[in-house]
Amino acid sequence: MNKKELNILLIRKLSGEISAKELNKLEMWINDSEENRQYMMKLEKAWSSIKAPQPKDMPDFEEFWQDFSHRLKEDEVKPAKSEYETLIRKKRPFSQFQLKVFRKPAFSYAFAVLLLISIGIFVLLNSLNQNHTIFYSTKYSEHKSLILPDGSTAFLNAGSQLSVMDFKDKRIVYLKGQALFNVLKNKGEFLVLTDNADIKVTGTKFDVKAREGKTRVVVEEGTVLLNAKSIGNSSSVAIHADQMSECYKNMNPTSPAFVNAKYINGWVNNSLIFEKNTLKEITNELQRQYNINIKIENSSLQNRPITGQFTNNQPIEDVLNAITLSLNAKYKKENNTFIIYQ
Amino acid sequence: MSENRSIIDEKELLKAIKNSDNNAFKELSEIYYKQLYGFIWRRIGDSETVKDILQDLFLNVWKLRHNLDEERPIKPYLFAAANNLIINYSKKKTFLRNNKVDLPQDGFLSNSSSSLEWEYYINDALLEIPENLKVVFMMNKFEGFKYAEIAEILRISEKTVESRMSKILKFLRKKYIHALKLLLLIFQFMIVFFAPLFVLKK
DSSP states (O other): OOHHHHHHHHHHHHTTOOOHHHHHHHHHHHTTOHHHHHHHHHHHHHHHHOOOOOOSSOOOHHHHHHHHHHHHHHHHHSOOOOHHHHHHHHTOOOHHHHHHHHTSHHHHHHHHHHHHHHHHHHHHHHHHHTOOOEEEEOOTTOOEEEEOTTSOEEEEOTTOEEEEEEOSSSEEEEEEEEEEEEOOSSSOOEEEEOSSEEEEESSOEEEEEEETTEEEEEEEESOEEEEETTTOGGGOEEEOTTEEEEEETTSOOOOOEEOOHHHHGGGGGTEEEEEEEEHHHHHHHHHHHHTOEEEESOGGGTTOEEEEEEETTSOHHHHHHHHHHHHTOEEEEETTEEEEEO | OHHHHHHHHHHHHHHHHHTTOHHHHHHHHHHHHHHHHHHHHHHHOOHHHHHHHHHHHHHHHHHTGGGOOTTSOHHHHHHHHHHHHHHHHHHHHHHHHHTTOOOOSSSGGGOOOSSOGGGTTOOSGGGGSOHHHHHHHHHHHTSOOOHHHHHHHHTOOHHHHHHHHHHHHHHHHHHHHHHHHHHHHHHHHHHHHHHHHHHHHO
16 A cells, blocks of 8 residues: 555545445554554544634524525515616506506507507607617727717727617716727716616716626726615715726725826727736737637636736737746647647 | 434425425524534634625525425535635635725725634644645535535535545644644643742742
């Protein structure tokens, strides 16, 4: 029996995992010498002397359950509603009411005609008001410069979507991905909604990146209010020029940190800027910008922070060379996929 | 015999929970509350966070109650869910720390010191065990899981569990040496303190 096998048997004995056959084998070894017996005894003593640390102030179950039922009720009564969802809800027709009336045959024709007329009026009014949703999106390795209905501009990064929801009484856009906004002043509130945050501005220049469940706001000019969804108004954070804040779902936004906004927003001029971003984030960004596939072979590499600056028109091989060099890693190309390995 | 009975009871409980029986859900939660609390606490340490994680856990179970499978034991499922929540929480914490983001002063993340509460008052070979070995070890020693169950909960192979467990031996040996040293220290202490007493008596 070699040492590795012995170690496995010993720990199996201690952890109660040992089978009868294995126990036989181990006992033979123990009976081999007095030294072996002593060793086993010491191990058993050490094993049994380790006691589980017990939590100090564990609430008793009833107390915990009371808190929990409270939360359960809250969750069931009003599921976290974002401003975006309530906006959509308002436009939903009263389908149930219509069904009930339609059951009476005498009214059904009258209602059908009425419905047709009202739909006609609705469409007409809508087209007059021009109050419909406009949808913009960019493919991988594509940038777009947009002018919004009020004259504000938005510069859309690769692999992003922007819907312009309502510009009549309130300016509201919905963003998935990354965009740099330049909002005109004195036209009322401007709202940017993302999956996990609401961003409120009056007139300023700022960048929003809403990807992978995280929303990051970098402000270049003016002030922006960042508000996490489903926590309430109390958690909003004011971000001033040259500051940034990040926000995850169900968490308060981080308090603003000082950054060089012009530098971070450099992607507008076709440059890629990474400041202590993890390799995972960087490869995701490169996949969008170059429309390629990148795989990281060693998971230990994924969270390594990297700082650097590249331009979009630089060949991808140059960018990967620089990155892998700084990580002391290598890359290879296999059927249209770049693989980073160590 | 009693083991069998409790398995049948649990099946009934799970069936009732699937039919949205709140009382059955409470009963099941009470059975595993203490164990889950200890499990999470030993890895997170901060009791406020433990409560949050436990609430999230039970909330998820309740929301997904219609997908429960009463033919399979619920315990590994609960611990796997707890394990996932713990990992998510730790990821969030290390991200904030690595990026040197200012933490809110009153938020639960303000206790972001890397060591756990209990590590202050336990001075043990246990502390020197690397995190991934410690998780496996604690699940076997404190939670009483078999290798196969640990593998299922942590989504690793049984071989990996085996090899991690066998690495624990090294720390057990160290622990034994620790204990010897401590005994020696106490002995020296006693001699230094009590020797003058004896001398004075004479």
